[in-house]
Amino acid sequence: MLLIALLLVPFLAAALLLVARPDGAARTIALLSSFITAALAILLWVRYPGSNVTLLDLAWMPDWGLRFTVGYDGTGLLFLLLTALIFPFIIGAGRREGADRPALMNALLLFTQSALFGVFMAQNAFLFYIFYELSLVPLFFLLLFWGSAVPGRLGSAKAVTMRFFIYTLLGGLALLFAIAYCVVQEPTHSADFNALHALRLPGDVQIWLFWALFLAFAVKLPIFPFHSWQPDTYTSAPLQGTMVLGGVLLKMGLFGILRFVLPIVPEGVEFWRSTVVWMALIGALYAGIIAFRQRDLKRLVAYSSLSHVGLLCAGLFAQNTYGISGSLYQAFAHAVLVVCMLYLVGAIQRRTGTTDLEAMGGLKHRAPRLAALFFLVMLNAVALPLTQSFVGEWLMFNGLWQRDGWMAFAAVTTIILGAVYMLYAYQRVMLGPENAKLPQTGDADQHDHLVLVPLIAVSLVLGVFPAPVLNLLDGSVQQMLSTFTALY
Amino acid sequence: MSALILTSVLGVLLLYLGLFGQKKLLVPVGVLGLLAAIGLFVMDRSINVAMFANMVSFDRASWFFSCGMLVVTVLIFLFGADYYARQEENVAEQYALMVFSLTGALLLTSYTNLLMLFLGIEILSIPLYIMAGGKRDSMRSSEASFKYFLLGSFASAFLLMGIALIYGVAASFDLGVVKEVALRQLVQPDILFTLGCFFVAIGLSFKVAAAPFHFWSPDVYEGSPTLITAFMSTVVKMAAFIGLYRFVGMTQMPPTLGNALLVMTIFTLLIGNIVALRQSHFKRLMAYSSIAHSGFLLMAVLSQAPNTAQVLFYYTFTYSLATVGLFILMTLAKRAANGDEHIRIFRGLFRAKPWIGVVTLLLLLSLAGIPLTAGFVAKYQIFLLAIGADMIKTTVFAVLMALVGIYYYAVVIREAFTPSEEAPALVVSPVNLLLISVCGISVVVFGLLPGYLQ
Numbered sequence: 053m054l055l056i057a058l059l060l061v062p063f064l065a066a067a068l069l070l071v072a073r074p075d076g077a078a079r080t081i082a083l084l085s086s087f088i089t090a091a092l093a094i095l096l097w098v099r100y101p102g103s104n105v106t107l108l109d110l111a112w113m114p115d116w117g118l119r120f121t122v123g124y125d126g127t128g129l130l131f132l133l134l135t136a137l138i139f140p141f142i143i144g145a146g147r148r149e150g151a152d153r154p155a156l157m158n159a160l161l162l163f164t165q166s167a168l169f170g171v172f173m174a175q176n177a178f179l180f181y182i183f184y185e186l187s188l189v190p191l192f193f194l195l196l197f198w199g200s201a202v203p204g205r206l207g208s209a210k211a212v213t214m215r216f217f218i219y220t221l222l223g224g225l226a227l228l229f230a231i232a233y234c235v236v237q238e239p240t241h242s243a244d245f246n247a248l249h250a251l252r253l254p255g256d257v258q259i260w261l262f263w264a265l266f267l268a269f270a271v272k273l274p275i276f277p278f279h280s281w282q283p284d285t286y287t288s289a290p291l292q293g294t295m296v297l298g299g300v301l302l303k304m305g306l307f308g309i310l311r312f313v314l315p316i317v318p319e320g321v322e323f324w325r326s327t328v329v330w331m332a333l334i335g336a337l338y339a340g341i342i343a344f345r346q347r348d349l350k351r352l353v354a355y356s357s358l359s360h361v362g363l364l365c366a367g368l369f370a371q372n373t374y375g376i377s378g379s380l381y382q383a384f385a386h387a388v389l390v391v392c393m394l395y396l397v398g399a400i401q402r403r404t405g406t407t408d409l410e411a412m413g414g415l416k417h418r419a420p421r422l423a424a425l426f427f428l429v430m431l432n433a434v435a436l437p438l439t440q441s442f443v444g445e446w447l448m449f450n451g452l453w454q455r456d457g458w459m460a461f462a463a464v465t466t467i468i469l470g471a472v473y474m475l476y477a478y479q480r481v482m483l484g485p486e487n488a489k490l491p492q493t494g495d496a497d498q499h500d501h502l503v504l505v506p507l508i509a510v511s512l513v514l515g516v517f518p519a520p521v522l523n524l525l526d527g528s529v530q531q532m533l534s535t536f537t538a539l540y
Numbered sequence: 541m542s543a544l545i546l547t548s549v550l551g552v553l554l555l556y557l558g559l560f561g562q563k564k565l566l567v568p569v570g571v572l573g574l575l576a577a578i579g580l581f582v583m584d585r586s587i588n589v590a591m592f593a594n595m596v597s598f599d600r601a602s603w604f605f606s607c608g609m610l611v612v613t614v615l616i617f618l619f620g621a622d623y624y625a626r627q628e629e630n631v632a633e634q635y636a637l638m639v640f641s642l643t644g645a646l647l648l649t650s651y652t653n654l655l656m657l658f659l660g661i662e663i664l665s666i667p668l669y670i671m672a673g674g675k676r677d678s679m680r681s682s683e684a685s686f687k688y689f690l691l692g693s694f695a696s697a698f699l700l701m702g703i704a705l706i707y708g709v710a711a712s713f714d715l716g717v718v719k720e721v722a723l724r725q726l727v728q729p730d731i732l733f734t735l736g737c738f739f740v741a742i743g744l745s746f747k748v749a750a751a752p753f754h755f756w757s758p759d760v761y762e763g764s765p766t767l768i769t770a771f772m773s774t775v776v777k778m779a780a781f782i783g784l785y786r787f788v789g790m791t792q793m794p795p796t797l798g799n800a801l802l803v804m805t806i807f808t809l810l811i812g813n814i815v816a817l818r819q820s821h822f823k824r825l826m827a828y829s830s831i832a833h834s835g836f837l838l839m840a841v842l843s844q845a846p847n848t849a850q851v852l853f854y855y856t857f858t859y860s861l862a863t864v865g866l867f868i869l870m871t872l873a874k875r876a877a878n879g880d881e882h883i884r885i886f887r888g889l890f891r892a893k894p895w896i897g898v899v900t901l902l903l904l905l906s907l908a909g910i911p912l913t914a915g916f917v918a919k920y921q922i923f924l925l926a927i928g929a930d931m932i933k934t935t936v937f938a939v940l941m942a943l944v945g946i947y948y949y950a951v952v953i954r955e956a957f958t959p960s961e962e963a964p965a966l967v968v969s970p971v972n973l974l975l976i977s978v979c980g981i982s983v984v985v986f987g988l989l990p991g992y993l994q
Contacts, residue, residue, distance in 0.1 A: 178920075185910060196954060229939045232923040
């Protein structure tokens with residue numbers, strides 16, 4: 053019942069907001085809902101017995117062998133927790149953004165959350181797909197209603213929205229085709245993950261089916277060369293929308309690779325591994341270099357996210373304990389990081405009225421506490437030891453090293469690039485002579501601390517003591533890897 | 541079959557009501573009659589009983605299709621009360637012709653004899669030719685009627701020729717006998733029989749608006765009164781597809797016919813979707829989207845799996861619900877925009893009437909095939925069928941075309957959810973609100989619980 057509550061609480065809260073439109077109380081209701089779901093997710097964690105759990109299994113479309121099956125394992129639980137714990141901050145961040153029609157905005161955010169929970173708890177491919185696509189619909193409207201035109205680039209907010217929608221659906225439909233193909237091949241015609249994982253497709257089929265399965269997640273993450281929608285969408289989206297996109301939504305891509313690509317087409321993975329890892333790493337390097345050249349802070353965050361995600365994907369495809377655990381650990385760290393970074397972008401924009409790096413400088417003199425918070429977040433971003441990112445990147449680095457030294461070398465280079473562009477950005481925003489043209493502004497206030505301090509605390513605590521999350525993952529990752537090794 | 545007789549009598553009754561000037565009674569009597577016909581279907585489950593001298597036999601599929609078409613016609617009738625509110629003359633004829641056309645459609649679901657196929661097609665079509673020209677003072681309506689009639693009779697001639705050729709080989713019109721002949725044909729092909737099958741397939745493809753026999757459909761859709769367009773794109777489509785499905789099943793699909801249909805499927809998907817991208821006129825957009833949907837349905841017809849008829853019904857019925865809802869919405873928006881039919885008439889819909897905006901969203905998502913709506917389950921089923929029949933490449937192509945489809949529906953969604961300077965002053969009567977809501981909610985309900993439709 054806990055899982056159903058997790059699905060229903062945000063959904064019902066969103067429906068309430070949509071019907072009643074209480075613009076004044078909208079954020080309070082949304083925040084309340086997100087706190088309830090966070091509590092529920094923590095309860096799930098406490099009760100987690102350490103192995104795969106199926107909590108609910110109902111006949112749904114009996115004629116087509118489809119069941120409504122929800123449950124979770126260690127990785128699923130990690131992502132459920134991530135979604136539940138990060139959303140209060142995303143919704144809380146909206147208090148200062150002051151977008152119009154807050155009821156509608158929060159309703160859409162909560163709908164997305166509900167769909168995300170569905171994705172992470174689905175135990176069959178059909179259900180996964182439904183929630184996966186469903187998460188797209190509220191985002192379409194978030195972008196359409198609150199998106200801003202991207203300066204200097206082709207396209208109004210409308211064009212960016214359509215590009216995002218169609219690009220993502222291209223991947224989605226390829227996934228649907230792949231699911232249909234697997235379901236037809238599977239003797240009982242059920243889309244259950246266990247049945248699909250037991251499917252042994254011929255090698256030549258796996259080689260092309262790999263791309264049908266992988267395309268959706270490659271676009272969602274996105275990895276090079278499927279990333280062209282990402283920078284514009286991140287820049288155009290309202291701040292909270294970007295937080296959802298970068299913080300949680302792209303994690304569906306990682307989760308999907310774990311659920312679909314690695315177990316269903318192991319031979320295809322074997323065949324394409326180095327291609328995909330190199331694509332991801334090249335994308336990570338490329339995004340890192342471009343991030344360095346960005347003038348716009350939000351766009352810089354978009355490219356830095358692109359760079360990080362490339363590394364996450366590479367770590368996952370290293371397909372060993374270090375690589376997968378590291379990638380999943382880093383997924384958590386990345387969510388925290390993205391939300392912090394974007395919140396800071398918003399905070400700086402509110403104070404200076406711009407996100408243009410050229411127009412800023414010396415903000416430290418006026419807002420020392422904000423500068424300190426930015427500094428702490430940046431430490432996490434550059435993966436300094438004792439931060440959460442360091443643990444994840446260290447593990448991924450080890451995983452890639454076990455595969456290939458050059459891959460590890462490329463991974464380390466992206467980390468160095470990350471340090472360079474983040475420090476450079478910090479320097480341009482906070483340090484240097486004070487830019488006289490900036491309006492007079494205040495320092496970080498109570499609200500800023502309320503959002504940022506817990507997130508920074510999490511990233512530092514988990515950087516020193518990563519055991520709780522790694523233990524959570526350990527069982528599932530080992531189980532997954534043992535099935536792979538059993539194949540060869 | 542009492543329901544068949546009832547609908548024929550109902551048409552005559554409606555004509556008499558018109559003759560005596562009882563305009564107010566038309567819709568209640570029509571709807572009651574249609575509901576009674578549904579009732580007869582529900583009570584009388586004489587499945588697989590040969591009737592009318594072995595001409596007609598209702599099986600499970602025809603039972604579902606018949607009920608589905610009756611339900612859709614009821615929805616159209618209920619909207620008709622509003623649609624024809626300002627028209628004083630010739631209203632009864634429109635309803636009566638629709639009921640006659642429906643009778644032909646019922647025959648198409650259940651024919652077991654090629655003559656009955658021809659009769660069904662003609663009874664379905666001839667009222668449609670007249671109805672397309674329902675707006676007598678409009679040039680476009682007359683043009684639509686004339687075009688439809690000319691091309692339609694040409695297609696009927698093909699159909700008849702094909703039936704004659706098949707008769708020439710099989711010496712019988714009965715589907716059972718022809719089927720046995722067709723089985724022998726697989727070993728020892730006879731060019732006359734294959735040619736006959738081709739001709740009949742062409743005649744039927746015209747009705748389903750499959751490329752390259754689709755040219756009539758955008759013009760006819762655009763020119764006809766919207767109510768008739770709604771009828772054409774729903775009931776007629778359902779009838780034509782069950783007719784085609786039965787015919788293709790009977791021929792045992794000689795490889796040449798199968799290949800020809802496959803090529804047609806690909807062209808239909810391509811033309812329907814690609815051309816729809818360029819449409820800014822809502823009715824033409826719906827016409828091309830209807831062609832595109834025919835492409836998906838043709839894939840199902842080609843698969844000929846045991847559950848093909850179920851999937852066809854599920855797809856066409858939910859498609860019809862969404863289409864009827866959208867045509868009602870379009871009529872209301874068109875009125876508010878003084879007769880404009882450009883998709884910009886939907887702009888600002890969500891701001892002005894949030895609930896109507898949400899329903900529009902649901903209907904369009906269903907047509908686009910986004911999850912939680914029936915359209916998604918339908919498309920997924922089609923893909924399953926096609927992959928099951930080993931049409932992998934065609935399915936990949938269809939998936940790409942589905943993506944194109946999503947784009948042009950998303951454009952309409954974008955319009956409806958973009959605020960405009962002057963909100964459309966939509967007047968929605970309670971009946972229309974109910975109809976639209978029923979359509980919108982049912983596509984979601986059937987999407988969540990598809991089990992109710994099989």
